[in-house]
Amino acid sequence: MKKMLFSIFLSFVVISTFFLPCSFAQDWTQWSLPEGAKARLGKGSISDMQYSPDGTILAISSSVGIWLYDAETLQEIALLRIDYLTQ
Numbered sequence: 001m002k003k004m005l006f007s008i009f010l011s012f013v014v015i016s017t018f019f020l021p022c023s024f025a026q027d028w029t030q031w032s033l034p035e036g037a038k039a040r041l042g043k044g045s046i047s048d049m050q051y052s053p054d055g056t057i058l059a060i061s062s063s064v065g066i067w068l069y070d071a072e073t074l075q076e077i078a079l080l081r082i083d084y085l086t087q
Contacts, residue, residue, distance in 0.1 A: 039074040
């Protein structure tokens with residue numbers, strides 16, 4: 001009897017994992033963007049923004065690191081990670 005109950009329970013658990021909703025895999029980058037926003041720049045708290053001398057790269061300093069973006073397309077180029085910020 002115990003083996004039968006255990007096998008029914010195990011079957012239920014295995015089968016139920018196939019029917020989990022796909023809503024957990026939504027794209028997090030679109031959450032909390034205001035209407036009309038074109039991109040999310042930087043992650044973490046932003047402390048400074050600067051353009052490169054030729055105007056092609058936008059650098060954003062945040063609590064995570066320094067994010068580099070293409071100034072025209074706003075696509076991420078790189079993240080320069082930092083361990084800590086000094087004042």
